[in-house]
Amino acid sequence: MDLKEIHRVYFIGIGGIGMSALARYFKFVGKEVGGYDKTRTPLCAELEGLGMPIHYQDDVSLIPPGFMEVSQTLVVYTPAVPRAMKELRYFSEGGFEVKKRSEVLGLITRDTFCFAVAGTHGKTTTSSILAHLLRETGTPVTAFLGGISEDFNSNFLFAGSAYSVVEADEYDRSFLRLSPDVACVTSMDDDHLDIYGNTETLVASFVEFTKRLKPNGKLFVRNGLPLKGFTYGIEDDSDYCIRNLKIEGGTYIFDLGTPQTTVRGVKFNKPGRHNLLNGLVAFAMAIQAGPPLQGLVAALESFKGVDRRFSYRLKKEHLVFIDDYAHHPGEIDAVYQAVREMHPDRKTLAVFQPHLYSRTRDFGDAFGKSLSQFDQVILLDIYPAREEPLPGIDAAWLLDKIKNPHKKLVSKPALIDEIRAWNPEVLIVMGAGDIGLEVPLIKNALEHAS
Numbered sequence: 283m284d285l286k287e288i289h290r291v292y293f294i295g296i297g298g299i300g301m302s303a304l305a306r307y308f309k310f311v312g313k314e315v316g317g318y319d320k321t322r323t324p325l326c327a328e329l330e331g332l333g334m335p336i337h338y339q340d341d342v343s344l345i346p347p348g349f350m351e352v353s354q355t356l357v358v359y360t361p362a363v364p365r366a367m368k369e370l371r372y373f374s375e376g377g378f379e380v381k382k383r384s385e386v387l388g389l390i391t392r393d394t395f396c397f398a399v400a401g402t403h404g405k406t407t408t409s410s411i412l413a414h415l416l417r418e419t420g421t422p423v424t425a426f427l428g429g430i431s432e433d434f435n436s437n438f439l440f441a442g443s444a445y446s447v448v449e450a451d452e453y454d455r456s457f458l459r460l461s462p463d464v465a466c467v468t469s470m471d472d473d474h475l476d477i478y479g480n481t482e483t484l485v486a487s488f489v490e491f492t493k494r495l496k497p498n499g500k501l502f503v504r505n506g507l508p509l510k511g512f513t514y515g516i517e518d519d520s521d522y523c524i525r526n527l528k529i530e531g532g533t534y535i536f537d538l539g540t541p542q543t544t545v546r547g548v549k550f551n552k553p554g555r556h557n558l559l560n561g562l563v564a565f566a567m568a569i570q571a572g573p574p575l576q577g578l579v580a581a582l583e584s585f586k587g588v589d590r591r592f593s594y595r596l597k598k599e600h601l602v603f604i605d606d607y608a609h610h611p612g613e614i615d616a617v618y619q620a621v622r623e624m625h626p627d628r629k630t631l632a633v634f635q636p637h638l639y640s641r642t643r644d645f646g647d648a649f650g651k652s653l654s655q656f657d658q659v660i661l662l663d664i665y666p667a668r669e670e671p672l673p674g675i676d677a678a679w680l681l682d683k684i685k686n687p688h689k690k691l692v693s694k695p696a697l698i699d700e701i702r703a704w705n706p707e708v709l710i711v712m713g714a715g716d717i718g719l720e721v722p723l724i725k726n727a728l729e730h731a732s
Contacts, residue, residue: 283379285389288356292349293317294370295360296336297326299437300383300451303426304358305329306438307390316346318369323719342372352377358386361454362668384456387426391446391460394424397567398460400450400491401468401504403613404560407552408468410588411564413439413447418581419573421445429607430589445571450491452484453477457491464570465495466502466563467509471612500570502563512541514563516555522566524558532624534558538565545575549583553592554620556613561585590718592620595725602628602708603728605721609637609714611648618655621708631706632656633697635713636664639672642680650683658688658704660697665715694720698727 291308295301296317302325309315309332316335319326326336337344349355357373357380365371373380381389399409406429413425414433422442428449430437439447450457450465454477470488485508492501492509501511505520514522518539525544527536532553538545550561561582568578587593596603602625608614614634621630632653636642642649642664653659661684663677681691692700697720701709709728711721 283356283381283389285356287354288313288379289354290314290316290349290351291356291358292345292373293358294367294373295319295363296329296334297321297323298360298362299325299428299430300426300449301358301360302326302329303428303437304383304386304390305334306332306436307424307426307440309334310438310440314348316349318344340368342369345369345372355379356381356386358383361456364668382454382456382459384451384454384459387448388459388461390424391448391462394446395444395571396460396462396464397445397447397570398450398457398462398465399447399468399567400452400457400465400488402452402471403610403616404468404556405449405451406607407557407588407591408466408560408564409447409449411561411582411585412567414585415564415568415578415581416445416447416571416573417441418584419568419571419577421568421571421573423447427588429591432586432589432593433584452487452491455487458487458494460491461494461496462499463496464500464502464567465492466514466567467492467507467511468504468560468563469612470507471610502566504559504563512566514566515559522562524562527558529623538562540566540569543575545579548579550585551583552585552587553624554616555623556616557592557620590721592617595721596728600707601728603725604708604710605718606710606712607714607718608712609641611645611652614649614652614712615655617710617712618652621710625708628707629658630656630708630710631658631660631701631704633660633662633701633709633711633717635662635715635717636677636680637714638667639664639669639675643672643675646675646680646683649680650685653684653689654686656686656710658706659684659686660690660692660700660704662692662694662697662713662717665713665717667715698724702727702731 297319410431416423423445425439425447427437503509503511505513505515512521525537590607
């Protein structure tokens with residue numbers, strides 16, 4: 283398929299974080315772009331502001347006439363969209379070129395020097411750091427991100443086309459559509475068991491991904507993972523490692539060892555060992571583009587972060603408010619470690635919105651254990667996303683798994699009053715559903731509290 287022959291691109295699920303990055307790309311290169319989504323989110327509003335027509339009912343009659351031209355229209359959909367959806371069926375049965383988001387990413391990046399970031403956790407932060415490092419050191423790069431970078435205020439970066447940065451998503455085995463020059467695997471914890479069924483199948487898929495590397499490609503893997511490649515870690519036996527680590531004023535300061543040299547006095551400002559490791563592997567990957575090491579050191583220190591990845595919303599003397607996308611027990615553990623490291627001995631309140639019935643069912647005990655670490659826990663109803671309810675699996679079921687007497691199931695309308703009543707010193711809001719829309723309201727209420 284030749285993308286140059288395509289004049290219009292129609293997105294089904296255009297408001298998704300990965301889909302909207304692709305939509306921005308096609309708009310940027312001069313294509314006519316439009317689409318459908320179930321809900322009008324702030325991201326959708328931004329795309330509309332860029333001139334993309336979007337509608338919010340699954341109705342073929344609402345598709346703009348230009349996108350009905352079969353020979354010149356590419357239709358892109360996300361695997362989260364049900365196959366029975368009317369618009370998807372119309373395009374699929376009407377002879378249109380219909381492709382998954384991952385296939386289109388593969389086409390766009392095929393003729394570039396492609397950096398691909400894989401792993402069940404850490405993809406968005408790592409790819410955002412990598413994109414920032416490359417841009418700051420003058421590398422001509424296009425990046426498609428799974429979150430809003432605070433350095434670009436976008437999930438899309440165009441600073442040239444020779445290099446590309448993409449997230450290699452394991453959901454629906456999407457990452458097997460890519461052919462990277464340099465790749466990393468940050469983690470392989472159980473997730474998406476609705477797709478994979480068991481750990482062995484998930485791991486086998488990651489092994490298959492590593493075989494997608496181009497000839498002479500390089501793979502970086504977190505030390506301890508059962509994959510062959512250059513290792514990275516805080517451990518001294520890693521090919522790329524962190525030594526002499528200390529914290530000063532909320533900043534990590536360390537020496538960074540590579541197979542060739544040791545770079546001293548490196549600084550990184552995002553809390554949490556998980557973020558530190560994300561920064562390390564992004565640095566190791568960026569080296570492969572050939573920029574000067576000291577330029578990478580300066581860029582790593584200036585990295586601001588990704589929206590909803592351990593994002594500080596408030597820092598007051600008596601209250602710290604942190605917002606995070608964590609939706610897996612391993613990610614909640616990482617947030618807890620970061621909070622304890624940066625804010626020791628302060629009373630914590632975790633507000634968590636579970637994401638997906640299947641994930642809640644599969645990791646119920648692990649969620650209970652992870653959430654029990656916090657001093658207080660508020661649980662919201664499960665965010666269903668693409669799923670129908672499962673019998674017996676709800677937030678009350680999960681609440682019983684939390685072995686902490688200071689816990690409560692709360693509705694969203696009552697959330698702010700409950701937070702005030704619990705009076706935390708450190709408030710952490712976590713989840714991948716629509717909890718992010720509550721964050722500005724919570725911030726506003728806490729900012730104006732006496």
